[in-house]
Amino acid sequence: MSKRQPGEPLARNFKTIVAEADAKVETLSVAEAAERREDPNVQFVDIRDVRELDREGTIPGAIHAPRGMLEFWVDPESPYYRSELDNGKKLVLFCGGGWRSALSAASLTDMGVEDVAHMDGGFGAWKEAGQPTEPRQRRSKD
Numbered sequence: 001m002s003k004r005q006p007g008e009p010l011a012r013n014f015k016t017i018v019a020e021a022d023a024k025v026e027t028l029s030v031a032e033a034a035e036r037r038e039d040p041n042v043q044f045v046d047i048r049d050v051r052e053l054d055r056e057g058t059i060p061g062a063i064h065a066p067r068g069m070l071e072f073w074v075d076p077e078s079p080y081y082r083s084e085l086d087n088g089k090k091l092v093l094f095c096g097g098g099w100r101s102a103l104s105a106a107s108l109t110d111m112g113v114e115d116v117a118h119m120d121g122g123f124g125a126w127k128e129a130g131q132p133t134e135p136r137q138r139r140s141k142d
Contacts (some may be wrong), residue, residue: 047093089115
């Protein structure tokens, strides 16, 4: 087998892995997600980079768990564990456009998180639909 050259197609591109993730996890439309926003048994999780939150805001009541730390924060065996991601609530993940959240939901599903979904179209679709947003709430450590 010859070595892949820069710029040549990958064996499995991002579209393929996002489609595979989407097929294995629950995907909510913006309307379906909006219906669940006030449900006390649902926790919205913003996985975007902190710079995106600073620039665009977030969904009211969402907690921030950056994509790069999500698996560590959800695992009780991790030194980075955050109990707010493991409190029995359904996790609804969202990112900017729905790709990162699909991959993240699939990863959590693979880890054994049973009640997780992601929002199709992400925060961009949420804003476009006129749903409520708020500025990022900074924690004292930020």
